[in-house]
Amino acid sequence: MIDIRLIREQTEFVRSRLAARGGEAHLRVEEILECDRERRSTETRLQQLQSDRKRISKEIGARKAKGEDTASVEAEVRGLGEDVARLNEASALLEERQRDLLLQLPNLPHDAAPLGEDASANPEIRTWGNRPDFSFSPKSHVELGESLGLFSFERAAKISGSAFVCFTGAGARMERALLNFLLDLHTQQHGYQEVSTPFVVKPEALVGTSQLPKFEEQLYRCDRDELYLAPTAEVPVTNLHREELLGLDQLPVRYAAYTPCFRREAGSAGLGTRGLIRMHQFDKVELVKIVQPEQSFEELDRLTADAERVLQILGLHYRVIELCTGDLGFGACKTYDIEVWAPGQQGYLEVSSCSNFGDFQARRMNLRFKDSEGKNRFCHTLNGSGTALPRLFVALLETYQQPDGSVMVPEPLRPYFGAAKMG
């Protein structure tokens, strides 16, 4: 959520930053300011009336204490009550409307974010490793996995429909191996604390991290209980500290968490044809940080490096791109995507998206800290995948496939997987 005072006082700056995203957000600014003006003038009138009422009521108390008659004064103040109630209602309505409008507004891109309209304008920041050479034509993970009996889409479809998968045998074991490998790496070598949260969350939590109110159609909802399936661990983990006032000594908070992620993928066509790449449910290890504002960009670089380390250890070629203003997610002010090379796809797959949200989420969830001068300020929040499991699985299968259709397991995974190859 953007600070209404910033919008009020630096209107042109806000408008131009929003315009850099493309879309229509910047066209809403005038509407918000109009609502803000009306709200404030209503509040001022209300408060004047309340002040009058309070003064007179105190006088009544004082007179009664002296045993004087107060009937005439009471009659005088009685009429005020209705006016107060009316203005109170109007003011509450305007405040709610202003909040709704602000919740619909995306974050301002960071000043240094590259300008651009869409993904084609995302600059490549760096690459690591090289595309592997094959003496044969590399197969897709779908073909490899199904012939090795690692997973089945057909069986998953029987129980849950399309775009679900059931890992089986060595595939199920590899999923579990990757999970343990990732959590161990981040908690033992990168300084994250492991948390295991509920997977089902309240709407307030989703408002806090900004999936709601705008992206409701992407979420699985349990209507009877007003709960949603978490689309990413970002939601439960960041909201762990909602409505809190943290001490400086508690920062930075660094969490690593495994959760399944549930996404309706409404509007995505041809979902079922791409194997493990886009599914309604997938596993992910997420990294989340809550930090002081002064440190958030440095922490973003470290977060990205921590996620990259996964691919380096597994020997997978990847590149890092930065999202341009037009491709930036709703709540992010700066984002790096990590894309791993998938030989069977002859393309890069996004396995991690590392973002700094500035105080955008913290304002929504009222997450603050007490700074060294004793002032309460909003924290900055960050998150990034460390990493998504199925796409990592895809890259491993396609990168380490052998001519005979078996797949070598990279050395660091062997203790977790329990064997040197699949098949």
Add this chain to the structure above:
RNA sequence: GGUGAGGUGGCUGAGAGGUCGAAAGCAGCGCUUUGCUAAAGCGCCGUACCCUUUAAAGGUACCGAGGGUUCGAAUCCCUCCCUCACCGCCA
């Protein structure tokens, strides 16, 4: 699911229709005194919003949430949420 007890500032905890934004204690900040890994005394010390300015002053609201009664609600009434205890059910 049932019964009971509770939800008050960063924390602990009083208050039971008017002078209560709310005692006291702890923590924190400042000063004083004495001195070595500290003690005592005094003072300050909630948040949000509004107005005016951006320095200070002022105003309004906030005692789990939302309604109601009243000239006036932390205090009385209703609904809901949460916490704790016991019982029931159950991985």
